[in-house]
Structures are given as C-alpha cells and as structure tokens.
Amino acid sequence: MSEGVMRYKRKGFDCGECLRHNSNDLEDWREGHHINGCKLIQFYNGGISFIYDNQNKFEEEPDVKDLFITVDDPESHFTAIETFITYRVATKTSRGEFDSSEYEVRRRYQDFIWLKSRLEDAHPTLILPPLPEKFIMKGMVERFNDDFIETRRKALHTFLNRIADHPTLSFNEDFKVFLTAQAWELTTHKKQGPSLLSRMGQTVRAVASSVRGVKNRPEEFVAISEYVETFSQKINTLDKITHRIYKEEKEYFEEMKEYGSIHTLWSASEEDLAGSLKGIASCTDKCCKAIDQLMAGLSENLMPVVQEYILYSEMLMSVLKRRDQIQADLDVKVEALSSKKTDQESLHEAIGILEDKVECANNALKSDWDRWKQNMRSDFKSAFTNMAEININYYEECLATWEAFLSSQANNPQLEEDPEDKL
Amino acid sequence: MGDGAPEKESCGIVSGRSETMEENYLLKKIEIGVSEAEKRNGKTSMNMQETYTAYLIETRSVESQLDGQNTPPDSLWRRYSEFELLRNYLLVSYPYVVVPPLPEKRAEFVWHKLSADNMDPDFVERRRIGLESFLLRVASHPTLCHDKIFYSFLTQESGWKEAVYETGFQLKVDSRLKALNATFRVKNPDKRFTQLKHYSDELQTAISHLLRVRARVADRLYGVYKVHGNYGRVFSEWSAIEKEMGDGLQSAGHHMDVYAASIDDILEEEEHYADQLKEYLFYAEALRAVCRKHELMQYDLEMAALDLATKKQQCEELATGTVRTFSLKGMTSKLFGQETPEQREAKIKALEEQIEEEEKQLKAKNLESSDFVKSAWADIDHFKEQKNRDLKEALISYAVMQISMCKKGIQVWTNAKECFSKM
Numbered sequence: 001m002s003e004g005v006m007r008y009k010r011k012g013f014d015c016g017e018c019l020r021h022n023s024n025d026l027e028d029w030r031e032g033h034h035i036n037g038c039k040l041i042q043f044y045n046g047g048i049s050f051i052y053d054n055q056n057k058f059e060e061e062p063d064v065k066d067l068f069i070t071v072d073d074p075e076s077h078f079t080a081i082e083t084f085i086t087y088r089v090a091t092k093t094s095r096g097e098f099d100s101s102e103y104e105v106r107r108r109y110q111d112f113i114w115l116k117s118r119l120e121d122a123h124p125t126l127i128l129p130p131l132p133e134k135f136i137m138k139g140m141v142e143r144f145n146d147d148f149i150e151t152r153r154k155a156l157h158t159f160l161n162r163i164a165d166h167p168t169l170s171f172n173e174d175f176k177v178f179l180t181a182q183a184w185e186l187t188t189h190k191k192q193g194p195s196l197l198s199r200m201g202q203t204v205r206a207v208a209s210s211v212r213g214v215k216n217r218p219e220e221f222v223a224i225s226e227y228v229e230t231f232s233q234k235i236n237t238l239d240k241i242t243h244r245i246y247k248e249e250k251e252y253f254e255e256m257k258e259y260g261s262i263h264t265l266w267s268a269s270e271e272d273l274a275g276s277l278k279g280i281a282s283c284t285d286k287c288c289k290a291i292d293q294l295m296a297g298l299s300e301n302l303m304p305v306v307q308e309y310i311l312y313s314e315m316l317m318s319v320l321k322r323r324d325q326i327q328a329d330l331d332v333k334v335e336a337l338s339s340k341k342t343d344q345e346s347l348h349e350a351i352g353i354l355e356d357k358v359e360c361a362n363n364a365l366k367s368d369w370d371r372w373k374q375n376m377r378s379d380f381k382s383a384f385t386n387m388a389e390i391n392i393n394y395y396e397e398c399l400a401t402w403e404a405f406l407s408s409q410a411n412n413p414q415l416e417e418d419p420e421d422k423l
Numbered sequence: 424m425g426d427g428a429p430e431k432e433s434c435g436i437v438s439g440r441s442e443t444m445e446e447n448y449l450l451k452k453i454e455i456g457v458s459e460a461e462k463r464n465g466k467t468s469m470n471m472q473e474t475y476t477a478y479l480i481e482t483r484s485v486e487s488q489l490d491g492q493n494t495p496p497d498s499l500w501r502r503y504s505e506f507e508l509l510r511n512y513l514l515v516s517y518p519y520v521v522v523p524p525l526p527e528k529r530a531e532f533v534w535h536k537l538s539a540d541n542m543d544p545d546f547v548e549r550r551r552i553g554l555e556s557f558l559l560r561v562a563s564h565p566t567l568c569h570d571k572i573f574y575s576f577l578t579q580e581s582g583w584k585e586a587v588y589e590t591g592f593q594l595k596v597d598s599r600l601k602a603l604n605a606t607f608r609v610k611n612p613d614k615r616f617t618q619l620k621h622y623s624d625e626l627q628t629a630i631s632h633l634l635r636v637r638a639r640v641a642d643r644l645y646g647v648y649k650v651h652g653n654y655g656r657v658f659s660e661w662s663a664i665e666k667e668m669g670d671g672l673q674s675a676g677h678h679m680d681v682y683a684a685s686i687d688d689i690l691e692e693e694e695h696y697a698d699q700l701k702e703y704l705f706y707a708e709a710l711r712a713v714c715r716k717h718e719l720m721q722y723d724l725e726m727a728a729l730d731l732a733t734k735k736q737q738c739e740e741l742a743t744g745t746v747r748t749f750s751l752k753g754m755t756s757k758l759f760g761q762e763t764p765e766q767r768e769a770k771i772k773a774l775e776e777q778i779e780e781e782e783k784q785l786k787a788k789n790l791e792s793s794d795f796v797k798s799a800w801a802d803i804d805h806f807k808e809q810k811n812r813d814l815k816e817a818l819i820s821y822a823v824m825q826i827s828m829c830k831k832g833i834q835v836w837t838n839a840k841e842c843f844s845k846m
Contacts, residue, residue, distance in 0.1 A: 230660075231661075234657055234661040237657050238654075241650060244650050245647065245650050248646040248650055249647055251646075255636060255639045255643050256640060258636050259633075259636045259637065262632050262633045266630075266633065269625040272815070273811055276814075276818045280821070280822070283822070377667060377668045377846060381668070381846040384839075385843045388836045388839045388840035388843055389840065391836040392836045392840065395830075395832035395836065396833060399829035399830065402822045402825045402826045402829065403826060405822050406819065406822050409815070409822075
C-alpha cells in the first residue's frame, strides 16, 4: 500500500477535473489514460484518483462532438401495480469504448433518477445538470397530460446531452450503461451499487454540516455561495415574471378574438362601412394568430431554460454543501490531532488522504464552476435573444397586417372624393 | 317669445377645424374653440358648496384673421350643465334634426387605470375636446347653425339662461318622450322610420359592445407591457452579480423599462379613438329620438283622425236618428225619453262646429307631419353620410395607431436584442 502512495503536489499541474473509479486494475487504466489524456496520480484505499492534464490535450478534443443522444417517443405502460411512461433513448457515437456505434433503449423517469444519484456519488462536487421535477405544482391535476410529458421529455433530452457534453461526466461508466444496457441488464447493474442507506447517510451529514457551518471555507467558495444565493433569487423572480407575461398574453389573445368578432357583427348592419369593419376584424384575427405564435415561442425556448436554471441553482447549493462536508470531514480529523489519546500515525495517514480528497473536490468544483458559468451565460444569451426575436416577429406580422388594411382603404373606391376630407 | 318657432338669425358660423360641409348653407364668419378648462367653486341652488369645471369658449371672426390682424378672441366661460340646456333646447325646437350629442356626463367603459372621476384631468381634457366637437358640429349643421340661442350661447356672457327659458321651449317638451319603453300603437307606421329605429338600436348595441371589449383589451395590453418592466428591475439586480454579462443585461433591462412605459401614451391615444366611437353611440340615441318624435306625431295624427271620424259618425246618427253604435247617452235617452228636436238640433250644430275646427287642425297636423318627414329625411341622409365618413376615418386612425405601436415594439425589441447579443 505505502509503495503506491504518492503525495499529490499541486505545483506543476494545471488540473481540470477529478475522475474517480472503482477498479484496482492498473492495466485498465493505463489504456484509459492513453485515450483520455489523464495522468495517474495515486492509489488509495482501493480507489485510484486521476487528474486531467489540460496541457496535454489531444488534437481531437471534446469540441468535436462524438456522442449524440436523443430522447423521444414517450409511451405509456400499464401494469397491475402502476402506470408509467418510458422514453426512447437513442445514442450515436464514434467512441472506442462503446462496442457499437448505435444504441436504442427505453428508459423511465426512475432510471434517470438512478443515473443522477450515481453521478452524484462519483462526483460529489461536479455541477450536474438538473432533472425535471417529479411533479409540477401549479394546477397539474393529471400526471400524464400531454404538455407535461412533452416538457419532461425535452428536459430529459437536455439532461442527457449536458452530461454528454461534460468532459468528465460523459466518460462515466454508469452513464455508458444507462445509454446501452437492455432493460434487464440495467436492473442487474443497478443492484450492484451502494445501498440506499449509505447514500442517505451522506446526505444527512451534509445537511448537518451546513447547519453547523464550515469554519475554514476558502474565499472563492464563499464568493460562489453568495453568488448562488442571489442568482437563485433572481432566476426565481425571472420565472414568475415570464409566467405572468404568458398569462397576460393569453388573456389578451382571448379579448382580441372577441374584439374581432364584434366588428364582423357590426358590419352586418352597415352598408358603406361594412368593408372597413370586416377589414378590421380580419386584422385582429391575424394578430391573434401572431399572439399564439409568440406564446408558443416563449414556452418552447425561454421558459424551459429558466426552469432548468432554477433547478441548477438548487443543485449548486447542494454541491457547495457537499464540498463543505468533505472539508468538514478533514477538519474533524485535524482537530483530533490535538488530542493526545489518538493514534497519531494512522491519523496522519487518514488526514493525508482527506487532504487530497478536499483538494480534488475543490479543484473539480472550481473548474466545473467556470464551465457552468460560461454555459449559463451562453444559454441565457441565446434564450433572451430568442425572446427578443419572437417579439420582433410578432410586431412585424401585426405591422404587415395593419399596413395591408390601410392600403386597402386607400384604394377603396367607396371613399369620398371630397378633397376637404382629412385622412 | 313663446310662439313656438325657434329663433333664427342669419349668421353663418363655421368651424376652424372643418369636417366636410355643404357650402351653400354656411358663411365663413367665425371660428369657434373650447380652449381651456378650469376648476371652480360655487354654490348650488340649494346653497350648498360644490366644485365644478368651467370651459372657456373662444370665438373670433375669420375675416380678422385673414387680414393679418391678430385680434384676440372673444371668450366666455360655460359649464357642462349649460351645454346640456342648450342641447335640450335644440332637441325640442328642431325635433326633426339629429342633434349632435354631448360628450358623456360620467366616464363609462373605463378600464382599470382610467379614473371614473369627473374631476380627473384626463377626463376633463377629453371632455373639453368633446364639447368643442359638439359646438363645431352644431355650427356646421345647415339648420342649427342659424339658431339665435346658439349664437348667444357662444357670445353672450350673461343673461343667456334667461333668454333660453324665455323661449318657452320647456312647454313644448312632450313628457311622453321620457317614457322610453312606452310604445304607441301606430296603425300605419312609416316603414322607413321603423327601419331607422331598428338600425339605431343595432348601432347602439354594436358600438357599446365594441367599447366594452376595447376597454378589456386595453386592460390586458397594459398588463403585458407593464410586467415587462419587472424584467427591467430583475435584469438590473442580476447584472450586479455578473461580470461579463452584466453590461448586456443592464442595458437590455433599460429597454424593457422603456417598453413598459410606452404603453401609457399608446392607450391615451386610443382613448381619443374610443371618444370618436362614443360620439356615434350617442348619435344613435339622437337618431332614435327623431324616430320616437315621429312615432308620437303619427300617433297623435291617428288619434285626431279617429276622434274626427267618431264625431262625424255621431253627427250622422243624430241627424238620421239611427243608432249604429252603442252609446250610454243613447241608452239613457231611450230609457228616460227622447230629446226634443231643439235639443237635437243644438247638439248637431255643436258637433258640426267641432268637426270643422278639428278638420282644420287635422289638416294642419298632416301638413306639419309631412314637413317633419321631409326635413327629417333630409337631415337623416345628411347624418348617414357624415357617419360613414367619420367612422371610416376613425377606423383608419385606429389602424394608424396600431401601426405606430408595432413600429415602436420592433424598435424596442431590436434594441434589446442588440444588448442581449453583447451579453
């Protein structure tokens, strides 16, 4: 054991993410190392820790996408006990570690939850993409209503693709199993994981430590924590505003429909005015269609992005807690050093391991944080740009409609020829 | 004077802001405007304190303007109740005329932001415009413009009210007209007037429905725009915690504020459009009033003719001694003895005198009626043309407003898009 232990020295490495794996087989990892450009750092307690050496990147870098995933085709399943939905998960890949280049499997929401918890366990301080929520609170009576399923499907699609784009997570073994295993294979694989109890233990401790507060939280994580708190508030407000706008647009749409029909009704009792009145009615109808398109645009683009980032902000808070927990584990041991009753030698050994663990966790979070911020910025940039575009399209459609009406009135022979008329 | 004929003076009054007018009826003599409104405190007839608004009526001879002299206008103050008095006088004195309506007494068809308070400055301003419009319409009416009372309303500061009452127009007010729901069973209704009454009902229904829904549409539109102002606030707050995307967010937020603020002017303009429609809503009432007056006239005519016929028959029966119709007198005379020949002679003579008188009256009434019908139809045709012109113009102005709103929208969202692209 002591042969393989090397003290990790931070100098000389510009590290990216931290990869942890459960195998002791060095040969496996030598091969892995060669493909993924990572360097072996140390063995400890049956696990091996790797750090990506970003300075030694290969030419074919993650900028070229080699893993394509789609989630579609929701199907209902009825058993004696329950009703549930499965989604088709189709994968296309050129990666060597996959036996084939195409896969098609069916997964249900529970399977996604399993995947996420496995990823959390393996990478407690990486920022995982959020899963869509189990239930949506507002006004959903029926769980399996079409809109709900479609919204969930899109979110699950986004979830898997975000993992695929993540430089560390996309190489996770459980992720590969999720994408490729047939139903029974997955069930078998699931049973091999750590028990529910041990996972719960981690969560409980993490919550407890956050209540106590971590003493030596590094500056940068304090800053991130403060940021996340404000960000979370703002995103939630943004969500409320967006839903409110959607609601107001809908009601505007309803009133405009009636407004149009009144003009048609009135035209029935008029002669000279009938043409103009019908013209107005037709304009309002076209504007209604434009409003409908606007609403569709909002719900397809902006709203899912905002929703995702609400969940992301919750996720960030748990990630920060977990990091704190890892540090707390170290702090406890360090404090124990001062007590003379303990076994100093084994304590030093344990502290050494924990220090590495903390270092690893912090680095992982830091670089993932930068990545997350970049993605967030680009996601919102395109979501807001899209929102501006759909509004511009809406106004342009309406403009064209009303201008057409105006020119139809100008060409109308029913107009009085009296030059005194102002128009 | 009390002779029943309205006071006329050959003055030609014409508006400074013209609608199309028939040249032969008018001489361009004076300009009219309602230029200001002022809050006043005074005492009611019951000696209680009250606050009311007075409006400044300015008149100026057209000639003096053409000469290049800058003579100041003559002016006097009138309050709404005096306008009402003038209109009532016109209604009674020219029953065959579709008398232009006054702006509404109380604010109706309000959407939530508009105050229903008569003292509200926006309401007062729109009322000022409506009162000016009323005066201009009367002044450009071929019949009404010659009325002396109207002229002195514009020019005679004191003693005008007394002059109106002196005309004794109130005596001519038929109280039966006030009973709106009273129907008079006219045996031979004039089909054209029946149709016209039906049309005025339809017009009233259509416009009031339209105004109601327009108010709701305005309300919804207000909501949509104002909620975007919340985006402005959130973007600003969010930009405070961001580095690279802060500027883009902040400036986009500013445009959201501009967008939210723009709805106020847009809807203010639309109120003027609503006022144009309201004028015709009230014109519909004026139209119906003419129909009702005709109906009453026709009813009176038929009653008079019936009475005459009855008397003639009675006369005949007395003369020939045959009783064709049952009468109590006849019965009592049978029971209690016949009249003397002298008595009968006297009766016949009395009846013959009455018949002669009534025949004269009936002839006069018939003449009056046919004069009324002729004048009324001339005025109604004049009104129809005016209505078609005015409403068409209003509908076009509505389209123009929509176009302006769309263009503003495109501008704002294009600016916002620009800011988002810099995020």
